[in-house]
Amino acid sequence: MDSWIDSYVGEWKDAAGNRLSIRKITDETARVTFLVAPGNAPIVRHWYHDRSSVDMPARYYPAHGPELIVELWEEGKGFALELCYEIRASSRRAKILALNLSNPRPRVFSAWERAG
Numbered sequence: 001m002d003s004w005i006d007s008y009v010g011e012w013k014d015a016a017g018n019r020l021s022i023r024k025i026t027d028e029t030a031r032v033t034f035l036v037a038p039g040n041a042p043i044v045r046h047w048y049h050d051r052s053s054v055d056m057p058a059r060y061y062p063a064h065g066p067e068l069i070v071e072l073w074e075e076g077k078g079f080a081l082e083l084c085y086e087i088r089a090s091s092r093r094a095k096i097l098a099l100n101l102s103n104p105r106p107r108v109f110s111a112w113e114r115a116g
Helices: none
Strands: 009-014 019-024 031-037 057-059 068-070 080-088 093-100 108-114
Touching: 031 068
Parallel strands: none
Antiparallel strands: 009 019, 009 108, 019 031, 031 057, 057 068, 068 080, 080 093, 093 108
């Protein structure tokens, strides 16, 4: 593994069947696609000129921690999703926890496991 961002790369799904697809661009950037179940269709981000949830920019800041920050709007607008990678020692299964960063009190609102 060249960069911690490599931990995030791949296909992920949550308990509801929603999917995240994470593709590495550089050691500090990625593109994230969010698809909603059923049907695996992207959502329309009405707050962002009706752009779909395909190829959203994401950044890993190695100096600040292992999280991958997905921009849901224009970068710096404060509407972002923080993905936190972890491995459960008991099951050796990787998981991504999604945190809502726009909330003053961040909370976990979804958990994703490797698809497939």
